[in-house]
Amino acid sequence: MRIETDLLVIGAGSGGLSVAAGAAQMGADVTLVEGGEMGGDCLNYGCVPSKSLLAAAKVAHGQAQASSFGIADVAPTVDYAAAMGHVQEVIGRIAPHDSQERFEGLGVRVIRAWARFVSDREVDAGEARIRARRIVIATGSSPAVPPIPGLDTVPYLTNETLWDLRARPGHLIIVGGGPIGMEMAQAHRRLGSDVTVLEGAQALGREDPEAAAVVLDRLRAEGVAIEEGVSAAEVRGAAGDLEVLAADGRRFPGTHLLIAVGRRANTDALNLDAAGIETTETGVKVDARLRTTNARVFAIGDAAGGMQFTHLAAYHAGIVIRQALFGLPATARTDHIPRVTYTDPELAQVGLTEAEARAAHGPKLEVARFDYSGNDRALAERRTEGFVKVMVVKGRPVGATIVGHQAGEQITLWALMQAGGLKMKAVADMVAPYPTIAEVSKRAAGAYFSPRLFDSALVKRVVRAVQAWLP
Numbered sequence: 001m002r003i004e005t006d007l008l009v010i011g012a013g014s015g016g017l018s019v020a021a022g023a024a025q026m027g028a029d030v031t032l033v034e035g036g037e038m039g040g041d042c043l044n045y046g047c048v049p050s051k052s053l054l055a056a057a058k059v060a061h062g063q064a065q066a067s068s069f070g071i072a073d074v075a076p077t078v079d080y081a082a083a084m085g086h087v088q089e090v091i092g093r094i095a096p097h098d099s100q101e102r103f104e105g106l107g108v109r110v111i112r113a114w115a116r117f118v119s120d121r122e123v124d125a126g127e128a129r130i131r132a133r134r135i136v137i138a139t140g141s142s143p144a145v146p147p148i149p150g151l152d153t154v155p156y157l158t159n160e161t162l163w164d165l166r167a168r169p170g171h172l173i174i175v176g177g178g179p180i181g182m183e184m185a186q187a188h189r190r191l192g193s194d195v196t197v198l199e200g201a202q203a204l205g206r207e208d209p210e211a212a213a214v215v216l217d218r219l220r221a222e223g224v225a226i227e228e229g230v231s232a233a234e235v236r237g238a239a240g241d242l243e244v245l246a247a248d249g250r251r252f253p254g255t256h257l258l259i260a261v262g263r264r265a266n267t268d269a270l271n272l273d274a275a276g277i278e279t280t281e282t283g284v285k286v287d288a289r290l291r292t293t294n295a296r297v298f299a300i301g302d303a304a305g306g307m308q309f310t311h312l313a314a315y316h317a318g319i320v321i322r323q324a325l326f327g328l329p330a331t332a333r334t335d336h337i338p339r340v341t342y343t344d345p346e347l348a349q350v351g352l353t354e355a356e357a358r359a360a361h362g363p364k365l366e367v368a369r370f371d372y373s374g375n376d377r378a379l380a381e382r383r384t385e386g387f388v389k390v391m392v393v394k395g396r397p398v399g400a401t402i403v404g405h406q407a408g409e410q411i412t413l414w415a416l417m418q419a420g421g422l423k424m425k426a427v428a429d430m431v432a433p434y435p436t437i438a439e440v441s442k443r444a445a446g447a448y449f450s451p452r453l454f455d456s457a458l459v460k461r462v463v464r465a466v467q468a469w470l471p
């Protein structure tokens with residue numbers, strides 16, 4: 001079967017679905033090829049199942065920690081299979097939105113097969129040979145599996161297989177202390193598993209160290225063993241009884257092993273050479289407009305080898321639609337893309353961290369800060385750990401870090417500030433409802449302005465003069 005199309009999208013995950021839906025609704029002839037599950041990683045093996053399991057874990061934790069509110073603590077009775085059932089139910093409720101039926105209803109031609117390039121503008125998928133004016137590679141990424149001796153002889157879990165478990169792991173060993181490792185560590189600890197995290201460098205090492213420490217302290221207090229600077233040298237054992245040997249000779253026994261050491265872009269099966277598309281160590285090589293080394297082909301989302309987030313893939317989709325449908329130039333920015341690790345407390349970042357901002361701006365950097373312990377709502381909810389830290393250069397934020405209750409919700413304000421290049425005055429002028437956690441951001445803006453107001457000899461002189469003059 002031969003197909004001619006305006007836009008061919010390879011991969012029906014967060015990025016590909018956004019391109020296909022937008023382009024079809026704007027009148028383009030769109031063909032979407034998906035070899036696996038509609039919805040990609042985020043829906044089936046990533047964001048949705050992980051946040052759903054964390055939600056179940058939060059309920060269990062709440063039962064165990066109620067007495068500070070005057071309600072008896074209850075040791076939670078966890079039905080792990082039922083918690084995983086909840087995870088699958090949530091996936092099932094979102095799935096229709098990403099389904100083949102919905103996309104066909106939007107006018108998208110959906111082909112369920114694995115795609116591979118056969119020329120610079122043609123792709124084979126199942127029985128179809130598809131010739132396209134423009135092509136978008138949105139094939140996402142897969143779990144990287146490190147070459148640890150013995151790993152191939154032991155059953156191990158990844159983010160793709162974890163959700164099939166129905167019996168709670170007795171002792172889950174997690175290799176990798178990034179967002180996947182730390183989210184799953186807390187979820188499983190709260191659901192009653194013993195958990196050990198083995199991290200080769202520093203856990204949450206990409207984040208502001210002070211903010212990461214707040215999260216790591218909490219996880220340790222909840223009983224997660226976090227071993228940093230531990231590289232796994234060997235794995236031994238069998239299902240239910242295995243051990244990881246560290247390079248320094250230490251042994252870490254457990255029942256289950258989760259590998260969470262980062263991702264590999266899904267490019268191997270695409271036969272990119274046939275289309276003259278180059279790759280880098282992290283994914284498809286793209287320029288700031290997300291164009292590959294083939295002028296007809298774009299790459300977006302995880303496949304493009306940069307940051308790996310669902311909202312980034314969706315943002316990339318807009319950048320590509322503008323170029324592929326309207327022929328207009330569009331450049332992808334990164335400075336306004338937030339990221340959140342959904343542990344409890346959450347850790348959220350947009351733009352530069354303090355260390356990055358100091359390196360980039362030196363003495364021009366001012367850091368405005370406010371602690372959750374000064375927020376009345378946080379006190380009412382007994383959630384006083386954490387802070388907001390805003391990196392400011394010439395009155396405009398260049399980054400914000402929030403760690404604490406609902407940090408992921410609170411960072412959206414700073415994502416807006418970064419996206420619009422707005423000044424701190426915008427937040428200072430905002431009236432935040434009392435009592436909300438959102439006031440932490442307003443108070444951070446206040447902390448930026450208060451020395452200018454309260455420590456200013458000029459302001460004091462003006463006030464005294466006006467008071468002397470007023471009737």
Ligand SMILES: Cc1cc2nc3c(=O)[nH]c(=O)nc-3n(C[C@H](O)[C@H](O)[C@H](O)COP(=O)(O)OP(=O)(O)OC[C@H]3O[C@@H](n4cnc5c(N)ncnc54)[C@H](O)[C@@H]3O)c2cc1C
Nearest residue numbers: 011013014015035036040041046115140301302308309310
């Ligand atoms: C455990 C976990 C938790 C996460 N949590 C979050 C979170 O809370 N927030 C967040 O923003 N991000 C999160 N992420 C990251 C997020 O899932 C990804 O960044 C996002 O899914 C990337 O979207 P994508 O469209 O690039 O790729 P994907 O969603 O992975 O979609 C790619 C699709 O392409 C298909 N495909 C691959 N090769 C081919 C081929 N040759 N032919 C046809 N089809 C192909 C795949 O089957 C897949 O369906 C998480 C990831 C993981 C693993």
Ligand SMILES: NC(=O)c1ccc[n+]([C@@H]2O[C@H](COP(=O)([O-])OP(=O)(O)OC[C@H]3O[C@@H](n4cnc5c(N)ncnc54)[C@H](O)[C@@H]3O)[C@@H](O)[C@H]2O)c1
Nearest residue numbers: 146176177178179180181199200201260261262308340341
């Ligand atoms: N909340 C979210 O938005 C969210 C949640 C989960 C995942 N994700 C996305 O998925 C991506 C992948 O997450 P991840 O946690 O797998 O990867 P990651 O790259 O963020 O972290 C992996 C960690 O594993 C460590 N590591 C690497 N090799 C190791 C080894 N052999 N032994 C011990 N430790 C080792 C690294 O030092 C690093 O700290 C993230 O970059 C993120 O973009 C996002």
